[in-house]
Each structure stands twice: as C-alpha cells, then as structure tokens.
Amino acid sequence: GAGVSQSPRYKVAKRGQDVALRCDPISGHVSLFWYQQALGQGPEFLTYFQNEAQLDKSGLPSDRFFAERPEGSVSTLKIQRTQQEDSAVYLCASSLKGLDFANTGELFFGEGSRLTVL
Amino acid sequence: GDSVTQMEGPVTLSEEAFLTINCTYTATGYPSLFWYVQYPGEGLQLLLKATKADDKGSNKGFEATYRKETTSFHLEKGSVQVSDSAVYFCALTNSGGYQKVTFGTGTKLQVIP
Numbered sequence: 607g608a609g610v611s612q613s614p615r616y617k618v619a620k621r622g623q624d625v626a627l628r629c630d631p632i633s634g635h636v637s638l639f640w641y642q643q644a645l646g647q648g649p650e651f652l653t654y655f656q657n658e659a660q661l662d663k664s665g666l667p668s669d670r671f672f673a674e675r676p677e678g679s680v681s682t683l684k685i686q687r688t689q690q691e692d693s694a695v696y697l698c699a700s701s702l703k704g705l706d707f708a709n710t711g712e713l714f715f716g717e718g719s720r721l722t723v724l
Numbered sequence: 725g726d727s728v729t730q731m732e733g734p735v736t737l738s739e740e741a742f743l744t745i746n747c748t749y750t751a752t753g754y755p756s757l758f759w760y761v762q763y764p765g766e767g768l769q770l771l772l773k774a775t776k777a778d779d780k781g782s783n784k785g786f787e788a789t790y791r792k793e794t795t796s797f798h799l800e801k802g803s804v805q806v807s808d809s810a811v812y813f814c815a816l817t818n819s820g821g822y823q824k825v826t827f828g829t830g831t832k833l834q835v836i837p
Contacts, residue, residue: 610767639825648728648813648827649768662824697768699825713825715760715768 608632610716612698618722619688627683627719631700638681639713640673641697649697655681688723695720726751728828730814736834737804745799745831747788747814755816757781757790757797758825762811771799771812804835 611630619625631638637656641649642665651665657678666673670688675681685692695718731746749757759771759781772781777792786801797814814828 641827646829648815648829649825651824651826654824699768712770712773713768717765717767 610698610700610714612696612716612719614719615717616720616722618724620724621689622687624684624686625688625721627685627696627721629681629683629698629700629716631679631681631698632702632714633679635700635702635714637701637703638675639699639701640681640683641699642667643695643697643718645694652683652696685721688721690723693721693723726755726816726818726826728814728816728826730812730828730831733811733830733832734834735831736836739806739835739837740803741835743799743801743804743808743833745812745814745833747797747799747828749795749797749814749816751795751816751818751826753818755818757788758815758817759786759788759797759799760813760815760827762813762830764810768813804833806835806837809833809835 613628639654640652643649653673654662655675658675670686672684697718699713699715701713727750729748756775758773760768761771762768772783774781774790777790780789788797788799811830811832813830815825817825
C-alpha cells in the first residue's frame with residue numbers, strides 16, 4: 607500500500623520477553639519517527655532517523671529500548687526484557703523531507719502496534 | 725521544554741452544533757502548530773496547520789488561528805457531523821531542525837445524531 611505500515615498490529619508479551627516492532631515507511635521518505643502512546647495520552651517522542659542515521663534517541667525511556675533503520679527504509683523498534691509499564695501503542699511516522707527543511711511538512715502515521723505486557 | 729495543553733474530553737455534541745476545542749502551547753522560538761485527528765481504528769492524520777502568527781489553518785470545515793499573543797490554537801467548526809467523531813490532538817514542532825512533533829493529550833469528540 608501507499609501508507610505507513612506497521613506490524614504486528616497487536617502483540618502480547620510476558621514480562622521479561624523481548625519484542626520487535628516493524629515499520630515500513632512510505633517509499634522515499636527520508637525521516638522516520640517512533641512514538642509511544644499510553645492509554646488516554648498523546649504520543650510521546652521516542653526516536654528519530656534521517657535515512658539510516660539515528661539523529662535523536664533522547665525519548666527512549668531506558669537502555670532496554672533500541673531502534674534501527676539499517677538501509678534507510680524499514681525500521682525496527684526492539685524492547686528487551688519487557689515490563690508492564692511498556693504496555694502502549696507504538697506509532698511510526700514518516701516524512702518526505704530531512705533535517706534541513708522548514709518545519710512545515712506533514713507526518714504520515716501508521717496505525718500503530720499495540721503492545722500488552724502481562 | 726515545549727508543551728501543549730488542550731481541553732480534556734470527552735466532548736459530546738449534537739449534530740450541527742458548534743465545536744471549540746481549546747489548545748494552548750509553550751515553546752521557544754517560532755513553532756508551527758498542527759491539529760491531528762485519529763478516527764476510530766485508523767492512524768493519526770494531519771487535519772490542518774499554521775506556520776506563523778495570525779495564520780489560519782482550515783480543512784473539512786475545521787479552522788484554527790495561530791495566536792501568538794495568547795499562545796493558543798483553538799480548533800473550531802461551525803456545524804459538526806457524526807462523522808467528525810474522533811480524537812483530536814493539538815501539536816507543535818520546534819523551530820528549525822527536524823520535525824519533532826510534541827502532542828497534547830488529545831480530546832475525544834463524540835457527535836450524536
């Protein structure tokens with residue numbers, strides 16, 4: 607399809623398990639973002655990629671969270687040793703332009719991956 | 725740091741009623757302002773935006789004006805429809821650099837026939 611695709615849509619993990627969430631951005635989009643959205647809250651920034659370079663990971667809540675985008679297209683968010691507080695919807699968004707564009711562009715969001723940690 | 729505050733929901737309105745969802749922001753520099761909407765079962769999508777003071781963003785009958793003096797970006801629609809039922813997020817981007825978006829907590833709107 608033409609939009610941002612995320613998988614899996616739903617993931618249930620036992621506490622302590624590792625999970626991997628995948629994002630397929632729109633083809634040709636330079637920028638890619640990961641957000642975490644807790645129930646009833648707005649999305650919170652996790653990390654940003656421009657092509658394959660991770661330029662900002664200031665929002666990652668702990669060193670259990672790791673993201674990569676090795677070829678500048680598909681990205682994976684990995685959470686190690688999951689905890690109950692990791693339960694949330696993880697949103698991926700992409701944008702056509704990169705670092706030196708005026709801040710007037712549009713982010714295109716996927717439907718999210720809902721993670722439930724038991 | 726940058727932050728966005730929007731009115732808590734849920735907001736329940738009858739069809740054809742007037743809608744206002746309040747949003748205020750705190751930011752350094754000159755942010756761009758956005759309203760995103762999330763329809764049930766769908767991803768977030770951009771509704772409208774304004775990039776400088778006194779700009780008015782509009783789309784699908786919704787409007788919001790960038791008010792620098794009151795640091796506000798209230799969303800309005802003159803006559804809501806059942807199909808407008810969704811969660812609305814006010815958001816901003818920091819000036820310069822890449823487009824790191826800061827979101828408010830969202831306001832759920834329910835329109836009843």
